[in-house]
Amino acid sequence: MLNLRLRHIAKLIEPCEVLIDIGSDHGFLPLHLLHENTIRHAVICDINALPLQSAIKNARKVLLEEYCTFVQSNGLQSYQGNIQGAVIAGMGFETIAQIIVQDLERFKGIDQIILQSNTHIDKLRSFLMDNRFKIIDEELVKDRKHFYVIIKVKYQDYEIIYDDFDRWIGPVLKLRKDTLMHQYLVHLKHIEANVLNGQKKESSKKIQVIQTCLDIIQTS
Secondary structure, three states: OHHHHHHHHHHOOOEEEEEEEEEEOHHHHHHHHHHHHOEEEEEEEEEOHHHHHHHHHHHOOOOOOEEEEEEEOOOOOOOOOOOOOEEEEEEEEHHHHHHHHOOOHHHHOEEEEEEOOOHHHHHEEEHHHHHHHHEEEEEEEEEOEEEEEEEEEEEOOOOOOOOHHHHHHHOHHOOOHHHHHHHHHHHHHHHHHHHOOOEEEEEEEHHHHHHHHHHHHHHH
């Protein structure tokens, strides 16, 4: 049974032949996608041996091992086959950026890439813009006390420009006007207010952007 965060990641994935889950941990997401016939083959990738062994055991339990390739790696280097989908989730922005940069040309050719960073979502969006990965969709999830932003991207061979609202709130999320989005904006505003106490000028501008979005929600 997938947790709420993984269910929302799964919801963004379109049917494809081969998907790689980088940092797969116990393999829950790709095994779910195989069970639902969303993908035909899963490349389950983790840099650590123990989680990978756990994923192998889980695949055997549900009789899906033959549809999986297990790779101990921190990216695409150890798997040279064709890939139509990729998931990099549950790690920090710097790690996600490093994984993409070290195999940038291959990531450019992947039809759908799902990213979920635990840190610096704004920096991730700026990184994607700089490298011409267009944000196709975004999901906002609150699981217990934690907010998660899930981003679906695809490389485009043209310049992509995001403004402050796009980078700090999200080009898709900024259009949401529901209760969860209101809670998320209040959460962001609280974080930036604490940062502002440390005299970071950028946080003052971020708070203005967040407040503008809050005002739009409250008057809609």
